[in-house]
Amino acid sequence: MGRVKRKIGLREAEARVQRAAPDRCALCDRPLGKRTEWHHVIPKSEGGTETQPLHPICHRAIHAAADNVRLARMGDLSTVRALPAITRFLNWIAHKPADFHAPTRRAR
Numbered sequence: 001m002g003r004v005k006r007k008i009g010l011r012e013a014e015a016r017v018q019r020a021a022p023d024r025c026a027l028c029d030r031p032l033g034k035r036t037e038w039h040h041v042i043p044k045s046e047g048g049t050e051t052q053p054l055h056p057i058c059h060r061a062i063h064a065a066a067d068n069v070r071l072a073r074m075g076d077l078s079t080v081r082a083l084p085a086i087t088r089f090l091n092w093i094a095h096k097p098a099d100f101h102a103p104t105r106r107a108r
Contacts (some may be wrong), residue, residue, distance in 0.1 A: 019083065026052035028090055033098030037103055046072035060091045060104040 019030070025032055037059045042048025045068050052060075065085040066074070074080055081090065093100070 021086070024053075025055050025058055026088060027054050027058040027081065027086075028093055030055070030096075031098045035099070039101035041076060042072050043068040048072070053060075055098070055100075057093065057101050057104065061086060061093075065089075065105045066105050 021092055022032060022036065024030065031057065032053060035056055036053045037056050038051040039054045039059050040048045040063060041050045045074055062071070065083050068079065071080070080086055
């Protein structure tokens with residue numbers, strides 16, 4: 001009985017992944033590339049469960065611009081986009097290819 005449940009669970013999980021395959025980054029709205037990272041809109045350490053797909057560079061830019069407590073207070077990505085460091089980042093990254101990567105610096 002255990003194998004059957006496991007196989008059913010795997011099929012259901014695979015169907016969820018195929019059905020929910022994202023095609024755009026939730027922060028910059030560029031098409032996603034080969035790598036996708038999932039960002040907790042409200043950090044797990046602050047009780048969050050909802051995740052959004054991001055480019056790795058976009059994910060690092062968010063965490064360089066704000067700590068988990070600040071992200072929890074903001075509550076959504078539209079508020080994060082309004083941060084000056086993220087606004088500059090989004091203007092810079094707008095025309096880069098989907099798999100573009102560069103070192104991320106902390107906002108000053």
